[in-house]
Amino acid sequence: ERYQEGMASIVxxxxxxxxxxxxxxxxxxxxxxxxRFRLNSQHVDFLHLKHLEESRGYGAKASNSTTHFYNEAxxxxxxxxxxxxxxxxxxxxxxxxxxxxxxxxxxPVFLYIGGEGPQGPxxxxxxxxxxxxxxxxLVLALEHRFYGESQPTEDMSISNLKFLTxxxxxxxxxxxxxxxxxxxxxxMDNASTPPLELKASAVNSKVVVxxxxxxxxxxxxxxxxxxGIISGSIASSAPVFGEYNFEQYAQVVGTxxxxxxxxxxxxxxxxxxxASDLLHELVTSTSPYGTSKKIPDALKPCSxxxxxxxxxxxxxxxxxxxxxVVQYNLEGRKPYVSDLCNAMTNETETDLLExxxxxxxxxxxxxxxxxxxxxxxxVSPLADTKFSRKGCDLECSSMRQWIYQSCHEFGFxxxxxxxxxxxxxxxxxxxxxxxxxxxxxxxxxxxxxxxxPASNPAGxxxxxxxxxxxxxxxxxxxxxxxxDPWHALGIINSTDPFFNDGDGASRFSQQVTASESIVLIxxxxxxxxxxATNVFGEDTVPIVWAHEVIRTNVAKYVG
Numbered sequence: 001e002r003y004q005e006g007m008a009s010i011v012x013x014x015x016x017x018x019x020x021x022x023x024x025x026x027x028x029x030x031x032x033x034x035x036r037f038r039l040n041s042q043h044v045d046f047l048h049l050k051h052l053e054e055s056r057g058y059g060a061k062a063s064n065s066t067t068h069f070y071n072e073a074x075x076x077x078x079x080x081x082x083x084x085x086x087x088x089x090x091x092x093x094x095x096x097x098x099x100x101x102x103x104x105x106x107x108p109v110f111l112y113i114g115g116e117g118p119q120g121p122x123x124x125x126x127x128x129x130x131x132x133x134x135x136x137x138l139v140l141a142l143e144h145r146f147y148g149e150s151q152p153t154e155d156m157s158i159s160n161l162k163f164l165t166x167x168x169x170x171x172x173x174x175x176x177x178x179x180x181x182x183x184x185x186x187x188m189d190n191a192s193t194p195p196l197e198l199k200a201s202a203v204n205s206k207v208v209v210x211x212x213x214x215x216x217x218x219x220x221x222x223x224x225x226x227x228g229i230i231s232g233s234i235a236s237s238a239p240v241f242g243e244y245n246f247e248q249y250a251q252v253v254g255t256x257x258x259x260x261x262x263x264x265x266x267x268x269x270x271x272x273x274x275a276s277d278l279l280h281e282l283v284t285s286t287s288p289y290g291t292s293k294k295i296p297d298a299l300k301p302c303s304x305x306x307x308x309x310x311x312x313x314x315x316x317x318x319x320x321x322x323x324x325v326v327q328y329n330l331e332g333r334k335p336y337v338s339d340l341c342n343a344m345t346n347e348t349e350t351d352l353l354e355x356x357x358x359x360x361x362x363x364x365x366x367x368x369x370x371x372x373x374x375x376x377x378x379v380s381p382l383a384d385t386k387f388s389r390k391g392c393d394l395e396c397s398s399m400r401q402w403i404y405q406s407c408h409e410f411g412f413x414x415x416x417x418x419x420x421x422x423x424x425x426x427x428x429x430x431x432x433x434x435x436x437x438x439x440x441x442x443x444x445x446x447x448x449x450x451x452x453p454a455s456n457p458a459g460x461x462x463x464x465x466x467x468x469x470x471x472x473x474x475x476x477x478x479x480x481x482x483x484d485p486w487h488a489l490g491i492i493n494s495t496d497p498f499f500n501d502g503d504g505a506s507r508f509s510q511q512v513t514a515s516e517s518i519v520l521i522x523x524x525x526x527x528x529x530x531x532a533t534n535v536f537g538e539d540t541v542p543i544v545w546a547h548e549v550i551r552t553n554v555a556k557y558v559g
Contacts, residue, residue, distance in 0.1 A: 046120030046394050065096040065121030065139070070176060072191045073145070075152050075163055077171035091152035093172065094143040096121040097196065103136030104200030108558040109180065109207045111230075112141035113173065113222070115215035116402040118148030118394045127532050127547060128210045128234075131554050138202060142176050144169055144215075146401045149392065156385045158444060161404050166462070169218060174226045177207055206558045212236035212527035213486065216479075221466050224473040232475040232557025234550060237527045239489035241469050242462035243502045244411035244452035245432040247418035248488035250319065252498070254421035256326045256337055256483045261523045263338025271344040273423035275356040276318065280426045282353070283314070290314065290372065296357040301372035309374035309438060312429035317370040318356075319416060319424045321363040327485055329525040332536050335362040374438075382443035400443075407440035409462045411453050412489075459507050468508035469500065474515040477553045479546060481524030493520045517553055521546045 075089035098121065110132050112122050122129055122139050132139045143150040146164045153160035183189055184201035207230040211219035216238030223233040256262060258269040279299065283290045289305035301314050322340065329337045343359040361367070371377040382403055388396040406412050413436030416424045424430070440446045454461040462468075469491050480487035488498035491510055500510050512518060521529060522542045529546050533539060539547070 046118060063096075063098060063121040063123040064100045065098040065123075065141070066194075067121070068095055068097060068192045068194060068196060069093065069149075070095055070179065070192050072179070073150075073152065073172060074175060077168055077175075091150075092193070093145065093150045093152075093176070094119065094148060095176065096139075096141040097198075098122060098132075098139040099199060100139075101133045101136050102138040102200070106204050107200075108135050108137040108231075109177075109202050109205045110135075110137040110139050111173075111177065111207060111209045112139070113209055113211035113215040113218050114141060114143040114147065114150075115211065115213060115218065116144065116147060116405070117398045118392070118396045119143035119150075120394055125532050125535050127530055127550070130532055131551065134551075135554070135558055137208075137558075138198075138205070140180065142173060145172055147398050148394070148396045149390070151387045156387060156400055156404075161401070161444075164401060164405060166218065166221065166405075166409060167465070170222055170225055173209075173218070173222055174229055177229050181205070206231040208232045208234070208554055208557050210234045210236075210530070211238070212530045213238070216527075217466075220471055220473070220476050220478065223476050224466060224471055227473065232477070232554065234477045234479065234554070236479045236530050237481065237484055237486050237490070238478065239410075239412065239486045240466065240471070240491060241489040241502055241508060242410045242412070242453065242460040243489055244413065244436060244460070245415055245417065246412050246489070247415045247422075248498055248501055249323065249414040249418075249485040250416055250422045250424050251418045251420055252483070252485040252488055253319075253322050253326045254423045255497075256329065257322065257341065257423065258421070259337075259483060259523070262329060262483060263336065264341055265345065267345050268341035269421075269423055271352065271355065272322065273426075275344070275352045276424050277426040278352055279318065279356065280315065280428070283311070294353075296353050298357045298361060298368060298370075299353065300369050302369040303371075303373045303376070305372050307374065308429050309434055310372050312434035313374045313377050314370055314372035315416075315424075315427040315429050316435070317364075317372075318360070319427055319430065321360050322424075323414065323485070325363060326483065327526045329483065330536065331525060331528060331531070374434075375442075378439060379442045382439070403439065404444060407436075407444055407446065407450075407453065409453050409460075411436070411460065413439075414485075463508050469510035470508055471516065472511070472513065474513055475553075475557055476515075477517045477519060477550055479519040479521070479529045479550065481521045481526065481528050483523055484526045484528075486526060487520070491516075491518060493518060496520065517549065519546050519549050 069092040071090060071092045073091050073093040075091055110128055112128060119141055122141050145152050145168060152163060179191060181203050183196050183198050185199060189195040209219045209222055209230055216235040217240055219233045220235035220238055220240060223230055254269055257264045257272055258266050282292050282294055286292050289311055290301040305311050305314060325335055325340055326337060339362055340359050343362060344355050346355055349355050382400050384400060413432060415432050415435045416427045416430035419425065437450050440450055441448065456464060458464050478491045480490045480492055482496060488501055492499055524542065529550065533547065
């Protein structure tokens with residue numbers, strides 16, 4: 001379904017996946033991208049959400065959640081043989097509970113699934129919170145293993161990161177739901193700190209899960225792999241099709257820069273492409289690269305470009321600035337696409353590179369040069385095996401974890417190689433070798449013949465394990481914005497230009513069951529549907545429509 005209104009850095013390029021209520025871990029990037037967009041994670045950025053709520057006057061009372069640690073989380077759900085109770089390794093997983101609206105026995109449970117970043121409590125800024133009030137639901141949120149303060153091992157060495165997989169995360173969810181259902185006012189809880197004290201029993205409660213970006217994947221896959229545990233799933237901005245070379249990302253960015261409904265234009269697209277072409281030509285015209293005096297000061301490399309890998313780091317900062325803005329367009333974090341396009345088409349400035357410099361200054365405020373060291377800006381931050389300090393809360397680092405998952409499971413490495421509607425195609429240092437393989441080799445010491453995440457003759461294991469765009473499940477609502485770069489890897493309308501797109505897509509062509517609903521929202525970006533009504537001002541007609549579809553489906557799931 002689709003409602004139309006109006007007109008029908010390396011690591012940066014790496015993973016701009018999911019950031020605000022959705023941190024996409026999905027923006028991948030070192031240098032300025034990490035500082036500007038907190039590219040550590042992919043799902044909803046709960047630190048940004050906290051600041052948003054403070055600006056709206058909620059302050060410390062934005063959520064009535066209590067924070068707990070489930071001390072009987074299991075490190076390895078799939079160890080060989082049948083383990084004895086004494087041989088199972090346990091750890092403490094952070095979660096949140098809000099029973100403000102809960103009607104008690106037989107009323108539903110809504111579970112927010114954490115992803116590639118620190119998890120915060122569900123609050124009034126999320127649409128899920130509205131629905132919880134309508135259905136008198138118990139509200140829970142579970143942090144993903146290895147992220148935030150949910151640290152199952154001593155450190156993040158390679159030998160420990162083997163326990164960081166989507167399969168283990170789904171088993172965590174299943175165990176947690178069963179734990180909550182076994183709790184109640186008549187049971188004494190020794191499994192959590194502080195103890196979980198529910199005012200009623202959830203044993204007969206229907207459970208609906210919510211997630212956006214990578215957690216959107218988990219939301220859909222949870223219903224697929226554990227169908228008897230939950231009643232329904234809302235999977236927002238979920239890139240269910242794993243892809244090593246995610247070249248469509250830049251193509252959607254180009255499409256957004258030309259889309260008038262959100263402030264783009266063909267002139268804007270053309271200006272960005274011409275400026276990118278000109279900058280690449282100028283930077284590569286000298287030896288060493290980037291020493292031409294014609295390069296505007298703010299576009300000069302911060303350090304000497306000694307290799308193609310350094311060049312890719314530099315060029316990823318240029319492409320990444322547009323990536324980040326498009327991914328989170330109109331979600332309370334300026335500049336927006338319209339701001340970038342106004343700067344790129346400013347006729348009072350005749351020099352295209354000066355326009356580009358002014359545009360990047362909107363994104364990277366106060367920056368006097370562009371990071372250009374592959375080792376210092378991309379590899380070194382990923383090589384740190386230590387977790388963030390205890391008590392890091394919503395500021396815990398997530399970059400090493402998320403890109404490890406990308407290297408081993410999903411890919412999602414954003415490159416400049418796509419041809420159609422790609423204004424960055426001239427930035428040819430951002431191919432899959434530099435933007436993907438070399439990151440994985442040098443940061444995680446994977447073998448020299450690395451050619452992508454785990455695969456088999458049918459494609460990526462992540463696709464064969466879950467079905468990619470053919471989930472073959474039921475009671476899943478799949479929501480995407482058509483200006484979100486990640487929708488190109490999602491389950492979308494057949495009329496969308498990126499329908500069934502991606503290498504190997506023919507092996508995993510989209511199939512939708514009768515109770516799987518597609519909601520494609522015109523003009524919106526990553527995880528936009530996850531925000532509460534009018535949180536960014538009056539909602540557009542497409543958002544209102546999408547919320548009504550989600551509301552109707554949730555009512556069916558709990559009915």
